[in-house]
Amino acid sequence: MSITIDHGGRVALVTGAGAGIGREVARWLARAGAAVAVNDVRAANAAEVVAEIEAEGGRAIAVVADCRDDAAVDRMVSTTVRQLGGLDIAVNNIGMIPRGRSPQPFVSYRGDDWRDIVDQNLVLAALCGRAEAEVMADAGGGVILFVTSGETTRPSPYNSIYAAAKAAVNHLVTSMAVELGPNGIRVNAMAPGTTLTETVAAAFTPERVEQIVQSTPLRRGVEHDELARLATFLTSDLARCITGQFILADAGAFLSRSRPANDEGLTTDLKGANAR
Numbered sequence: 337m338s339i340t341i342d343h344g345g346r347v348a349l350v351t352g353a354g355a356g357i358g359r360e361v362a363r364w365l366a367r368a369g370a371a372v373a374v375n376d377v378r379a380a381n382a383a384e385v386v387a388e389i390e391a392e393g394g395r396a397i398a399v400v401a402d403c404r405d406d407a408a409v410d411r412m413v414s415t416t417v418r419q420l421g422g423l424d425i426a427v428n429n430i431g432m433i434p435r436g437r438s439p440q441p442f443v444s445y446r447g448d449d450w451r452d453i454v455d456q457n458l459v460l461a462a463l464c465g466r467a468e469a470e471v472m473a474d475a476g477g478g479v480i481l482f483v484t485s486g487e488t489t490r491p492s493p494y495n496s497i498y499a500a501a502k503a504a505v506n507h508l509v510t511s512m513a514v515e516l517g518p519n520g521i522r523v524n525a526m527a528p529g530t531t532l533t534e535t536v537a538a539a540f541t542p543e544r545v546e547q548i549v550q551s552t553p554l555r556r557g558v559e560h561d562e563l564a565r566l567a568t569f570l571t572s573d574l575a576r577c578i579t580g581q582f583i584l585a586d587a588g589a590f591l592s593r594s595r596p597a598n599d600e601g602l603t604t605d606l607k608g609a610n611a612r
């Protein structure tokens with residue numbers, strides 16, 4: 337006997353699917369049979385992923401939208417429903433790794449930093465979840481999966497806003513699961529460890545990435561397709577009793593002490609902290 341995951345006849349929406357983890361999630365959901373709406377703010381990237389899915393025999397459309405905007409999010413969801421016939425699965429993958437601002441001491445952050453990073457990691461996720469839940473509730477059910485971060489489970493020195501915003505999404509999942517469960521909607525989060533996407537490669541030196549992965553019990557990072565497989569499972573009927581959870585996929589990084597802060601020996605100089 338073999339076990340397969342069958343998303344045939346389902347419609348999935350993946351946000352930020354033009355690159356990185358979201359792209360691989362979109363491809364795997366399509367391989368499992370779902371018709372996939374590929375969202376990204378970068379039109380060319382979304383179109384490329386649609387072409388990749390179609391080349392493998394799958395069905396996909398590009399839905400270009402900047403998910404920081406309420407109206408754009410509503411249009412993204414209504415376009416998906418109109419063009420693909422419904423919305424059964426939503427993977428809210430977008431998150432901002434604060435490129436160029438990490439490592440950054442907590443005391444040096446200002447209001448604009450907080451607003452920007454919380455906006456892109458917490459508010460944006462909530463906007464998407466709200467629009468998706470409304471449609472799913474009307475249709476009698478669905479599955480919402482957020483992509484958060486392993487950084488939510490332990491101190492994240494010099495990366496404090498991002499980790500706090502992602503941890504808030506892990507908690508949001510519990511409230512949404514309780515509110516939406518009676519409507520047949522499951523809500524979970526998947527929390528990746530370090531995955532060598534283009535964004536991570538641009539934000540960290542190879543030495544820094546190596547330092548991070550060597551601090552995990554498995555002495556490795558996480559591959560894009562490993563997260564895509566997990567997302568395919570969590571959104572499937574095989575996981576139908578799982579809701580309100582965040583599932584770590586981090587090579588055991590959670591078990592390590594707080595991850596090495598940086599490779600530059602940065603310490604916080606409180607006296608000089610205001611000089612940015």
Ligand SMILES: NC(=O)c1ccc[n+]([C@@H]2O[C@H](COP(=O)([O-])OP(=O)(O)OC[C@H]3O[C@@H](n4cnc5c(N)ncnc54)[C@H](O)[C@@H]3O)[C@@H](O)[C@H]2O)c1
Nearest residue numbers: 352354355356357377402403429430431485530531533535
């Ligand atoms: N890569 C890692 O090591 C890692 C670790 C933990 C958590 N995560 C989380 O996983 C998720 C995906 O990370 P990634 O490394 O694949 O990211 P990425 O930067 O490679 O891809 C993100 C995609 O989202 C799109 N996007 C960004 N803002 C958008 C917006 N406002 N509207 C529409 N599209 C937008 C980008 O154009 C890009 O194609 C994020 O939530 C990130 O925080 C990543």
